[in-house]
Every structure is written in structure tokens, then in C-alpha cells.
Amino acid sequence: MLFNSIEFLLFLPTVFLLYWFVFAGSLRLQNVLILVSSYVFYGWWDYRFLLLIFLSTIVDYIIGQSIDSTESKASRRSLLYVSMIFNLGVLGFFKYFNFFIDSWVELLDSFGYKVEDTFTLQIILPVGISFYTFQTMSYTIDVYRRNLKPTKDFISFASFVSFFPQLVAGPIERATNLLPQILSKRQFNSGIAIQGLRLIVWGMFKKVVIADSLAPVVDNIFSNYHDLDGGTLFFGAIFFAFQIYCDFSGYSDIAIGVSKLFGFELMSNFKFPYFSRDIGEFWRRWHISLSTWFRDYLYIPVGGSRGGKWVSLRNIFVIFLVSGFWHGANWTFIIWGLIHALLYVPSFILSTNRRFVSSVVAEKNNIPSVRELWQMGSNFFFVTLAWVFFRSESTVMAWDYLKRIFLDFSYHISFKDYLFFYILPFVIVEWFLRKDERLSNVNKFVWLVLTLVFLVLIFAKFGTQQSFIYFQF
Amino acid sequence: MKKFISHLIKFYLLPIGVVILFFRTPWSLFLNESKEIYDLVSKAISTDIKAKTILLGDSVCKQFYSETKNSDTYCLCENQSYEVPGNYLLLKGQIANNPDLKRVVLLINPVTLTSSLNQKYTYNYFMKPFSPLLGHLEHNDRSYLNTLYPKENILTYKFSNFKLPDSLTNQTDVGNLTISKLNMKYIKKMDSLCNVNNVEFVFKSPPLPSNMKKDVERFDMNSKKSLLDYFSSIMYYDSILSSDGIHHKDAPKYIMKNKKSLDNLINKS
Numbered sequence: 112m113l114f115n116s117i118e119f120l121l122f123l124p125t126v127f128l129l130y131w132f133v134f135a136g137s138l139r140l141q142n143v144l145i146l147v148s149s150y151v152f153y154g155w156w157d158y159r160f161l162l163l164i165f166l167s168t169i170v171d172y173i174i175g176q177s178i179d180s181t182e183s184k185a186s187r188r189s190l191l192y193v194s195m196i197f198n199l200g201v202l203g204f205f206k207y208f209n210f211f212i213d214s215w216v217e218l219l220d221s222f223g224y225k226v227e228d229t230f231t232l233q234i235i236l237p238v239g240i241s242f243y244t245f246q247t248m249s250y251t252i253d254v255y256r257r258n259l260k261p262t263k264d265f266i267s268f269a270s271f272v273s274f275f276p277q278l279v280a281g282p283i284e285r286a287t288n289l290l291p292q293i294l295s296k297r298q299f300n301s302g303i304a305i306q307g308l309r310l311i312v313w314g315m316f317k318k319v320v321i322a323d324s325l326a327p328v329v330d331n332i333f334s335n336y337h338d339l340d341g342g343t344l345f346f347g348a349i350f351f352a353f354q355i356y357c358d359f360s361g362y363s364d365i366a367i368g369v370s371k372l373f374g375f376e377l378m379s380n381f382k383f384p385y386f387s388r389d390i391g392e393f394w395r396r397w398h399i400s401l402s403t404w405f406r407d408y409l410y411i412p413v414g415g416s417r418g419g420k421w422v423s424l425r426n427i428f429v430i431f432l433v434s435g436f437w438h439g440a441n442w443t444f445i446i447w448g449l450i451h452a453l454l455y456v457p458s459f460i461l462s463t464n465r466r467f468v469s470s471v472v473a474e475k476n477n478i479p480s481v482r483e484l485w486q487m488g489s490n491f492f493f494v495t496l497a498w499v500f501f502r503s504e505s506t507v508m509a510w511d512y513l514k515r516i517f518l519d520f521s522y523h524i525s526f527k528d529y530l531f532f533y534i535l536p537f538v539i540v541e542w543f544l545r546k547d548e549r550l551s552n553v554n555k556f557v558w559l560v561l562t563l564v565f566l567v568l569i570f571a572k573f574g575t576q577q578s579f580i581y582f583q584f
Numbered sequence: 585m586k587k588f589i590s591h592l593i594k595f596y597l598l599p600i601g602v603v604i605l606f607f608r609t610p611w612s613l614f615l616n617e618s619k620e621i622y623d624l625v626s627k628a629i630s631t632d633i634k635a636k637t638i639l640l641g642d643s644v645c646k647q648f649y650s651e652t653k654n655s656d657t658y659c660l661c662e663n664q665s666y667e668v669p670g671n672y673l674l675l676k677g678q679i680a681n682n683p684d685l686k687r688v689v690l691l692i693n694p695v696t697l698t699s700s701l702n703q704k705y706t707y708n709y710f711m712k713p714f715s716p717l718l719g720h721l722e723h724n725d726r727s728y729l730n731t732l733y734p735k736e737n738i739l740t741y742k743f744s745n746f747k748l749p750d751s752l753t754n755q756t757d758v759g760n761l762t763i764s765k766l767n768m769k770y771i772k773k774m775d776s777l778c779n780v781n782n783v784e785f786v787f788k789s790p791p792l793p794s795n796m797k798k799d800v801e802r803f804d805m806n807s808k809k810s811l812l813d814y815f816s817s818i819m820y821y822d823s824i825l826s827s828d829g830i831h832h833k834d835a836p837k838y839i840m841k842n843k844k845s846l847d848n849l850i851n852k853s
Contacts, residue, residue, distance in 0.1 A: 131585065301587040308596060559595055566603045571616070 112155035114365045115319055122152065127372055131299055138296050142270050145293075145373070149275035153238075156279075160237040163201065168272045170197050171247040175254045175261035175268075187255055194251040198244045205236055210440030239279030241437060245404055247272050250286035252408055259287050267293045276369040280362045282380040282400035289375070297374030307371030309550045309558060314364030316565040321537055322358035325350045328526050333502055336512050341520035344512060346530065351502045352495045353534050356385065359398070367549075378403075383545045385494075385538075386472045388486035390454040391464040393494060401437070405430050420460070427459060428452045438501070443509055447500040454493055471546050618705075621713040624662045628677035629717070633658050634684050639850060640671040641691035644790040647835040648846055649691075657850070664696040665709035668770040669725065673717040675774055679781050688783055689850045690774065691790040693830065694815070695799055697807075700728075700764040707733055725766065761799065763807040771811075787811070788849055791819040791838075793826035819845060 112118050126148045134140040154161050174194045178187050203211075219225075250271070253259040262268050271290045277283075332339060332347030339347070363380035370377045384397035394402050410430045416423040428449075435448020458464040472487060473479040479487065496513065503509035540561075544550065550558075606612050613619045627633060635658035639649050642664035649659040660674055671690055678685055701710060711718075711733055718726060771787060778785035792800075797820060808815050821842075827833040839846060 299585055299588070301585065301591070304588045305591050305595075308592065312596070555595070559599070562595060563599050563602065566599055567606060567612075570603055570607060571612075 112152050114362065114369075115315065118155065122148075123369065123372075130373055135299075139266065141297070142264075142266050142293060145270045145275070146266055146273065149270065149273040149278060152275035153273065153278055156238050157235070163237055163240070164243060164273055165269075167198065167201065167244065167247050168269045170194065171251050171272070172261075172265055172268050174251055176263070178251070178254050179261045191251060191255045195248065198248050202240060202244045205240055207440045242281050242283055243272060243278060245283050245401075246286075249283070249404065249408065250290070253286050259290070262290060262294060264294065274370075274375075276366040276373075276375075277377060280359070280366070281398075282363055282366065282378050283404050284377060284400070285404075288378060292375050299374065303371050303374070303376075306549060306551050307368040309553070310364045310368030310371070312562055312565055312569075313550060314361040314366075314368060315569055317357035317361030317364065317537075320565070320568045321533055322354050322361060324533055325354040325357075325529060328529055329354050329502070332526075333512075336508070336515065339515075341516045341518070343526070345516045345520070346526065348495050348499050348502075348512075348516070349534070350526070350529060352385070352491070352498050353537070355498065355501070356381075357537070379548055382548045383541055385491050386487055386542070386545055387490055388467050388472060388483060389458055389463070389490055390451065390493070391458055392467040393490060394451070394455070395468065401434065405434055409433060423459070424456065427455060431455065442506050443500045443503050446506055446509070447497055450493075450497040450500065454497070474546070616708075618709045618713055620662050621666065621709050624660065624674070625677070625713050625717065628660060628674040629681060631681045633660070633678065633682050635682070636684050637687040637689065637850070638675075638678055638682070638685060639689050639691065640674055641689075641790060642693055642696060644693060644792075644831060645691035647831055648790060648839060649850070651839075661691070663709065664693060665703055665705050666714065667696060667699060667701055667703075667706075667710070668692065668767040668774070669701060669721060670710050670714055672770045672774050672777070673714055673720055675777060676720050677717065679777065679783065685781075685783055687786070688774070688778055689786045689788065690771075691788055691850070693792065693796075694763075694789055694803065694818070695761070695796070697763040697767045698761050700766040702732060722769075728766075759802070760804040761802045761807070762804050763811065768810065786850070786852075787814055789814060789818045791821055791832075791842075791846070791849070793823040793829060793832070794820045795823035795826065795829050796820070817849075819849065 112122060126144065130141055130144055134144050150161055150164075153164065171194055174190050178190045181187055181190075250259070250261075250268075254261045267290070270293050271284075271286060274284070274289065274293075329347060329351045332343060332350070336344055336347070360381035367377045367379070378400055380398060380400050382396040382399070384393050387393035387396055410426055413426050413429060414422050415426060418426075431448040431452035432445055433448070435444040435446070435451075438444040438447075455464065458466075472483050496516075499512050500506070500509040503512060544553070547553065553561075610622075613622055616622070635656060637657040639645060639657065639659040639661060641649075641661040643662065645661040646659065646663070649657075649661065651659075660678070666673075668690070671692070675688060678688075699706075711729065718729070721729075775785045775787075777783075800815065800818060803815070821832070821838065823829070825833050825838070832838050
């Protein structure tokens with residue numbers, strides 16, 4: 112079920128009413144409702160893959176209990192490995208099987224060995240598999256590290272794994288944050304629920320009005336890139352930068368907003384990343400739940416920045432390459448990760464990578480300084496160029512696209528309207544919201560006016576339901 | 585919970601109501617990609633047009649004749665998306681509201697005639713703007729449209745720029761082309777409606793770029809036979825002068841150079 116569908120418009124109030132008016136007296140019944148609703152939500156897309164979620168839930172539930180019940184280090188470690196092998200095995204099979212076969216054949220081919228018959232499978236990628244496998248892995252790892260007591264309540268654990276607002280595209284929640292909330296009694300809080308409604312409308316606006324309006328233009332430019340001039344291609348890359356941002360952050364906002372309606376607080380996933388002043392800040396503001404997941408469960412375990420500059424550099428490359436590969440079985444994603452690693456390394460070597468950890472650009476002003484404008488502009492420029500790899504079907508296409516931007520540049524820009532009517536007004540609104548990604552400090556009358564504008568545009572643009580880009584990852 | 589429900593009503597449900605009402609007003613049309621078609625329908629059913637000759641047709645017709653708006657001739661063309669049934673409804677409107685009408689010229693690109701109101705943008709450019717007039721279509725055609733755009737999805741489509749999926753609307757580049765039964769039926773209906781009302785009906789193709797010759801050649805014999813005059817009178821110009829394989833790059837220049845033949849096209853029966 113898509114958030115931007117009529118089905119969801121009926122599903123959400125139904126679950127909300129049952130949750131707060133029928134089952135409010137019983138935590139267990141509320142959790143059963145969350146679980147059933149989550150399975151309906153997911154099964155609406157393809158009920159066959161519910162089995163996969165259920166299997167993943169059972170495996171990690173049992174392993175979590177078993178790890179906790181033994182004090183033997185070796186047994187605990189073995190159980191953790193079983194969980195990792197199962198989860199990564201499922202992910203690897205559904206997402207990467209054909210990629211590895213094809214890459215192996217290409218490698219042999221480059222050494223002169225021709226493989227006539229290759230064994231690839233017609234596999235459908237289950238929606239959200241990368242999200243929920245990472246979520247369950249976080250549980251097992253945290254239990255192994257003794258950061259979390261495993262729960263004996265299977266319903267609550269299954270609700271944690273399949274919690275419908277963030278099941279298919281995150282934020283990837285940590286068990287340490289979400290599971291205790293599922294296990295404890297929730298009280299309805301009007302203030303939080305109202306904040307949730309704001310986030311739902313804002314997320315819907317980003318998805319339906321901005322991302323879905325830019326989608327056909329981006330598709331058009333990327334599929335006809337060989338016939339277009341460099342100026343148009345450059346703007347095509349900018350349009351994609353905003354399409355993917357509004358698509359994905361719109362989903363996260365709706366997920367966080369819906370969770371708030373049920374009394375849950377999810378972690379922030381985006382904090383206005385295009386206002387970042389360097390690549391380090393960008394990664395603290397873009398897909399935060401994934402980057403912190405990799406930081407906590409990969410970067411730090413392999414040594415982080417503890418083993419000297421060279422080991423740290425190796426670890427930076429590892430985390431960015433794996434992050435790229437997480438997005439999909441294609442070399443384009445790996446190169447996208449590599450570009451980000453290369454952009455990050457200079458600031459790491461110069462120890463400037465943590466310059467902007469806590470501050471927001473132009474924190475005490477309404478407009479940025481020239482220096483800040485330059486920092487944001489140059490950072491956005493490189494991030495946008497890297498997006499070309501992310502969007503292209505192959506690395507050859509991405510190189511060709513970039514070459515044309517630089518070698519065939521002209522100032523004739525098609526699709527200017529999209530820049531002036533969609534992107535610029537959106538950037539201005541985001542600029543004024545930039546300190547408040549939860550929209551909690553926006554004056555209620557200002558919000559009423561914005562809501563009216565957003566609703567008019569959402570109604571006007573609501574058309575063929577377009578899936579969210581990150582469903583494929 | 586009371587505070588939340590009151591907030592929900594004041595800040596979301598009431599604004600949604602206002603927005604729904606807003607979409608029932610003509611002001612909402614500034615957001616609509618098919619605003620021109622709404623205007624076209626309004627004009628067709630108004631008594632404002634007094635011209636003796638009405639030009640109906642597609643965007644190419646509009647390119648070459650949009651300036652032709654005087655007491656004798658009036659161009660009531662926008663684009664091809666509403667096909668012949670849409671033009672039939674415009675004609676109905678004119679016959680009811682323009683007592684001076686003596687002649688109707690329909691100028692449509694032959695490839696348009698192969699569709700059956702199932703193009704990507706038909707919902708947006710035909711179903712919505714023509715909705716007050718759809719009752720004038722034959723019952724079975726209304727049923728066909730209801731199947732194509734089912735009522736249960738109307739809530740989704742109502743305010744939207746809904747598009748039919750590409751899979752339904754894509755045409756192949758090979759094989760014969762046939763005039764659809766729907767368009768053929770409404771060409772005949774336009775003809776007989778004109779006959780009954782003593783209005784002369786002329787059906788032609790607007791000037792086409794020469795690259796379209798190959799498409800015209802793909803029409804099957806039945807289609808060509810049944811519209812012999814239509815196919816034999818097609819005017820072509822060098823495709824190098826076309827911007828997109830359908831429209832002319834510089835219509836004003838073409839009009840200046842070919843005024844006589846353009847006039848002939850709409851004046852000769």
C-alpha cells in the first residue's frame with residue numbers, strides 16, 4: 112500500500128480509530144492491531160513476501176532469546192553469525208544474486224573466458240527488504256552487545272520488525288529506540304499527534320507535488336540525454352537531486368508523522384541536507400538512519416578512526432562503498448559511494464570533517480553569508496554530479512552524461528518552468544524551516560495558510576500513484 | 585483527544601472542504617493543464633460566436649488557423665486529444681447556439697483517427713472538460729468510457745492530471761493503421777448532424793510534414809476507401825520545417841507563403 116493512495120486514506124483513519132477508541136485499554140491488543148495492520152499494509156503489495164518477514168522475525172526472535180540465555184562468548188558469537196548469515200543471505204539472494212553472477216561472467220570475459228550459459232534467476236525484489244533486514248539485525252547485534260534485553264513478547268517483537276509506517280522505506284529504526292516504546296503503554300498526546308499531521312501533509316506535498324512533478328522531466332532528460340545539450344543535462348541532474356530528496360524525505364516525514372499519531376517517536380531521517388556546507392555535514396543530514404546504522408554496526412566495529420589515519424581512510428572507503436552497494440546491485444551505486452568517499456577524504460585528512468556537527472547554516476540570520484552560500488553551492492554541485500551515477504542505468508551512461516554536461520554546455524535550458532515554479536519556491540520554504548525538521552515551531556496560522564496551498568497543489572497534482580523511489584532498495 | 589479532533593477539523597478537514605469547493609470554481613483552472621479545453625467548451629456552448637464557418641480540429645489546425653477569427657470564419661481548435669467525439673460535442677454546442685452557422689470544417693491528423701479516446705491524456709483533456717456534454721454521446725460509448733475510466737476510481741481522478749498507463753496507449757511503429765470505429769462513427773454523426781441542420785460539412789487533414797507520409801501509407805485499404813477525399817487531399821511540406829514531426833517550426837512564415845493553399849483547404853468542399 113502506498114502512502115499516496117486512496118487505500119491508505121481509508122486504512123489510516125480506520126486503524127487510528129480502532130487503536131485509540133476500541134483497543135486503547137489493552138497494550139497487548141494495540142500491539143496485535145499494529146502487527147495485523149502492518150501485515151495488511153505490506154501484504155497489499157504482495158502477500159507472498161509476508162512469509163519472508165515472518166521468517167526473519169522468527170529467526171531473530173529465537174536467536175535473540177538464545178544469545179541472552181547463554182554466557183559462553185563463543186556460543187553468543189556463533190548465534191550472532193547465524194543471524195547475520197540468515198539476514199544477509201536473504202538480502203543477498205533477493206537483491207544481489209544476479210548481480211554477482213553477471214559480474215563474475217564479465218570478469219571471466221575480460222580474461223578471455225567465454226561463458227555461454229549463465230544461471231540467473233527471475234527474482235522479484237521484495238519491497239523494503241533492505242530496510243527491515245537491517246532493522247532486525249540491529250536488534251540481534253544490540254542483544255549480543257548487551258545493549259538491549261531481548262523481549263519474550265513475540266507480538267511486540269513482530270510489531271517492531273514490521274511496524275507499518277516505516278516498514279518499506281525507513282527510517283531504519285534501532286531496537287533500542289522503538290522496541291521499548293512498543294513494550295510500554297502509550298498515552299494519546301494531542302500536541303504530538305498534531306505535529307504528526309503537519310509532517311504527513313508536508314511529506315505528501317514533497318512527494319506528490321515536487322517529486323512526482325519532476326519525475327517525468329527527469330525520465331525524459333535521462334532517457335534522451337544523447338540528444339540534449341549540456342545545460343539541459345545539468346538541470347536534469349538538479350531536478351533529480353530534488354526529485355529523490357522530496358521522494359525519500361517525503362516518505363520519511365509521512366512515516367514519522369503517522370507514527371506520532373499512534374504515540375511513537377521515530378528518529379529523524381533528513382535534516383535539510385542540501386543546506387549542508389560540506390560533505391561531512393551532508394551525511395549527517397541525509398538518510399541519517401542508514402548512515403548512523405553503518406557508523407554503529409560497521410564503521411566502529413572495523414576500527415572507526417581509532418587505528419590511525421590509514422586504517423581510518425580504509426574504513427571510510429569501506430563504509431561509503433558498502434553504503435552505495437546497499438542501494439542496489441549495480442556498479443553505478445558503488446561508484447556513487449566511491450565519489451562520496453573521495454569527496455569526504457580531503458576534509459578528513461585536514462580534520463575539518465566535523466566543523467559543522469551541531470550548527471545550522473546561518474543560524475542567527477535570515478540569509479546566509481557569501482562564504483556560507485559558496486560552501487552550500489559547491490557542496491550541492493558535487494552532490495548533484497554524483498547523483499548522475501545514482502540515476503543512470505550504467506556507468507557508461509553516467510560518464511557520457513557527465514561528459515556532455517562539461518563538453519557540450521550551452522545556456523539554452525529546457526524545462527525552466529520546473530526550476531522557477533517548483534524548486535525555487537520549495538527551497539525558500541525549506542530555508543525558513545531549516546532549524547525545525549519536525550515543524551514544531553511553525554506558527555499555527557502560518558501553517559494553516561501553507562496547508563491550504565499544499566492541499567490545493569496536492570489535489571491538483573494527485574494523479575497516477577507513483578511509487579516511492581526507495582521502495583526498490 | 586478532543587483538542588486533537590478540534591484541531592483536525594479546523595486545520596485539516598475544513599481546509600480540505602475549502603479546497604474541494606475551490607476546485608468547483610473556474611479559478612481552480614489556472615492549475616489545470618487542460619484549461620484551454622475548458623475555455624473551448626465554454627465558447628462552443630455560448631452564443632458569443634456568430635461566424636458562418638467554424639473550424640474544428642487539432643493543434644496543427646490551431647497553428648495554421650488560430651488567427652482566423654472574424655465574422656465569417658472562427659477557429660475552434662485546440663488539440664487532438666478529444667478526437668472526433670469531442671469535436672462532435674463542440675459541433676452540437678454550436679448548432680444549438682449559433683444560428684448563423686452554414687459551414688463546418690473538421691481538420692484532424694489521420695493518425696489521431698486510430699485512437700479511441702484511450703490516449704494518455706484523454707481523461708484530463710476530454711473526460712473532465714467535456715463532462716457537461718458527455719450525455720450527448722451514444723449510450724454504448726458512454727458505457728465504454730465508464731469502463732475505461734471506472735467510477736470507483738473517480739475520486740482519484742477527480743482533481744488530478746490523471747494519465748492512462750502507457751501500456752494502453754502506446755502505438756507500434758509497424759503494421760497497418762486503421763481508423764477506429766469510434767472516430768469513424770462520429771465522423772458520420774457529424775456529417776448527418778450537419779445535413780439535418782442544413783450546414784455544409786467538410787472533413788480534411790491539416791498540412792502535414794512529409795515524414796508522416798509513411799504513416800499515411802500504413803492505413804489499410806478499408807480506411808482509405810471510406811475516406812477517399814480525406815486521404816487524397818492531404819497537403820505535405822518538407823519535414824525539415826517541422827519541429828517535432830507533427831507541428832510546423834515557423835507557422836506564421838508558412839501561412840504567409842502558402843495563404844492561398846491554406847484558404848483553399850478550408851474553402852473548397
